[in-house]
Amino acid sequence: MAEAARRVQSGPPKRIGVRGWVYAGRYGLDRYLYILQRASGLGLILYLFLHIYETGIRLRGEAAWSATMALFRTPVFVVFEFILFAGFVFHALNGLRLIFAELGWLLGPPTRPVYPYRTSIRRHRPWVYALMVLTGLFVALAAWDIFVLLD
Amino acid sequence: MRESRWWILSLSAAALMVVLLTLHMGLMHLSGLMKVLGVDPGDVRSFAAVMERGRSLAQMVFYLLFLGAALYHGLYGLRSVLLEVTPPRGQGVLSGLVLAAGLLAFAYGAYVTVRTFTG
Amino acid sequence: MAERAHGAVETGIVTVTVRVSRFHPETDRSSGQQDYLVPAGPGMTVLDALVYIKEHLDGSLAYRSSCRMGICGSCGMFISGLPRLACQTQIRALGPVVTVEPLPNYPVVRDVVPDLEPMVTHHTAVRPFIVRGGEEQEYPTAEYLQTPVELDAYLQFAYCIKCGICLSACPTLATDPAFAGPQALAQVYRYSADSRDDGRRARLGAVDIAHGIWRCHLAGACTEACPKGVDPALAIQLLKRLIVADVLGIGRRRGPAPVAPPDMQAQRRPDIPAAPPATVPGGSGAQKNQP
Numbered sequence: 103m104a105e106a107a108r109r110v111q112s113g114p115p116k117r118i119g120v121r122g123w124v125y126a127g128r129y130g131l132d133r134y135l136y137i138l139q140r141a142s143g144l145g146l147i148l149y150l151f152l153h154i155y156e157t158g159i160r161l162r163g164e165a166a167w168s169a170t171m172a173l174f175r176t177p178v179f180v181v182f183e184f185i186l187f188a189g190f191v192f193h194a195l196n197g198l199r200l201i202f203a204e205l206g207w208l209l210g211p212p213t214r215p216v217y218p219y220r221t222s223i224r225r226h227r228p229w230v231y232a233l234m235v236l237t238g239l240f241v242a243l244a245a246w247d248i249f250v251l252l253d
Numbered sequence: 254m255r256e257s258r259w260w261i262l263s264l265s266a267a268a269l270m271v272v273l274l275t276l277h278m279g280l281m282h283l284s285g286l287m288k289v290l291g292v293d294p295g296d297v298r299s300f301a302a303v304m305e306r307g308r309s310l311a312q313m314v315f316y317l318l319f320l321g322a323a324l325y326h327g328l329y330g331l332r333s334v335l336l337e338v339t340p341p342r343g344q345g346v347l348s349g350l351v352l353a354a355g356l357l358a359f360a361y362g363a364y365v366t367v368r369t370f371t372g
Numbered sequence: 373m374a375e376r377a378h379g380a381v382e383t384g385i386v387t388v389t390v391r392v393s394r395f396h397p398e399t400d401r402s403s404g405q406q407d408y409l410v411p412a413g414p415g416m417t418v419l420d421a422l423v424y425i426k427e428h429l430d431g432s433l434a435y436r437s438s439c440r441m442g443i444c445g446s447c448g449m450f451i452s453g454l455p456r457l458a459c460q461t462q463i464r465a466l467g468p469v470v471t472v473e474p475l476p477n478y479p480v481v482r483d484v485v486p487d488l489e490p491m492v493t494h495h496t497a498v499r500p501f502i503v504r505g506g507e508e509q510e511y512p513t514a515e516y517l518q519t520p521v522e523l524d525a526y527l528q529f530a531y532c533i534k535c536g537i538c539l540s541a542c543p544t545l546a547t548d549p550a551f552a553g554p555q556a557l558a559q560v561y562r563y564s565a566d567s568r569d570d571g572r573r574a575r576l577g578a579v580d581i582a583h584g585i586w587r588c589h590l591a592g593a594c595t596e597a598c599p600k601g602v603d604p605a606l607a608i609q610l611l612k613r614l615i616v617a618d619v620l621g622i623g624r625r626r627g628p629a630p631v632a633p634p635d636m637q638a639q640r641r642p643d644i645p646a647a648p649p650a651t652v653p654g655g656s657g658a659q660k661n662q663p
Contacts, residue, residue, distance in 0.1 A: 260586045
């Protein structure tokens with residue numbers, strides 16, 4: 103009897119781990135946007151620290167400042183600037199959408215679950231498409247400025 | 254303080270930055286496009302332009318506000334990400350480290366801004 | 373194999389490879405896989421396939437199921453890349469190879485049976501019941517009054533069957549076991565948005581913590597995975613709004629729904645038969661109904 107009463111030992115917890123953040127697999131669009139939002143956010147905060155350091159160079163005088171700015175006009179840094187800009191555009195527009203959605207707007211009211219289910223995520227999809235179109239537009243404009251106008 | 258206050262602050266900083274950062278990015282990184290649109294900010298990254306901007310009181314206030322909002326929002330987000338891999342008992346240490354990084358960066362950024370203002 | 377005689381059924385059968393995750397806690401250190409060839413007719417579900425395997429191919433296979441119709445929430449499994457109910461998943465819609473694994477983010481009891489204890493722990497911690505102050509909680513006198521509009525504010529989230537699928541889909545729970553998860557948070561909203569409830573303050577305080585509701589980033593996976601259309605993501609966002617409104621002091625605050633007013637002493641119409649005598653002498657409503 104004691105054998106039967108013994109609680110069955112569960113196996114190892116199959117927690118997905120950080121892979122669960124970066125792998126969206128067969129889940130929907132919002133899960134991919136979550137990954138991009140997280141990646142762009144981490145990139146931007148990393149850049150902010152570099153940026154704070156880099157703007158401090160002006161205290162060392164004009165020569166040091168101009169040398170740094172000249173470095174930023176090399177092709178590697180121009181590409182880097184474009185990636186940064188694309189990250190910012192996406193993070194800002196998607197973030198704007200998330201501010202509204204996380205405060206309960208743009209999702210629609212609760213409905214009775216009658217099959218086929220219409221979820222808030224589906225009702226919200228047009229805003230996701232709008233965000234993607236706008237992001238694409240702004241990133242294209244940035245590409246035009248950074249790579250074509252070459253200011 | 255409850256977590257909701259910090260989160261609301263982060264959301265407010267985000268809303269503020271949608272406006273401020275759009276202006277900043279537009280002027281600093283897309284000056285070519287601005288010229289096409291009829292706004293010529295000049296060579297915004299030249300030493301003279303940077304120092305001249307820094308001597309205006311409005312610009313200094315703008316930059317300080319901006320620095321605070323960006324650091325707060327960014328580091329709150331970083332803490333959120335790291336919290337999800339930190340067990341609850343490491344939470345205080347994590348928050349302390351992130352806060353220290355934020356205060357250091359703000360202090361340096363504010364020092365640069367104020368030094369530029371006073372000349 | 374007598375069914376083969378019926379031509380229509382025979383052409384309707386294809387062979388599906390069901391790749392099942394195997395794990396025995398007393399002999400295995402990690403999960404392995406085993407392939408089974410299952411003849412799949414039209415309308416066959418993944419649960420039907422598991423039943424077939426257990427009956428005809430391998431009696432040692434362990435899975436959990438009960439109602440076979442999406443009500444009990446026992447058979448949540450990770451099927452071909454998504455967490456779903458095995459009884460509601462058509463096997464022939466998944467291609468020639470179907471993988472069946474236990475729900476992620478849970479400990480495994482055996483084979484594809486997850487230990488749902490993490491979900492139950494979080495669920496019970498959020499006081500998932502209507503809380504009323506005073507005598508009414510322990511010694512109720514009558515029902516609470518609620519309008520249909522007030523009902524619709526939470527009804528969708530009351531359809532949760534506690535299958536635990538949303539916790540498998542959640543990216544935050546992939547790393548953070550302290551996060552309450554979509555199921556518990558949706559139930560926090562379900563009870564806090566219920567006009568009969570008066571326990572919102574304690575319930576919201578319990579999730580307004582560092583590992584609480586703010587670690588939801590609206591990845592939407594819980595809602596997409598939910599087999600009952602409960603939409604936990606919507607409940608969580610509405611809960612965020614509720615807490616933010618509370619903190620900023622801009623929420624509309626209304627007291628809990630009133631108890632129904634006492635009996636109006638209405639007379640029974642002669643064409644309606646009298647109620648049977650009360651089984652408990654002196655019961656509240658029964659005596660009034662005596663002619």
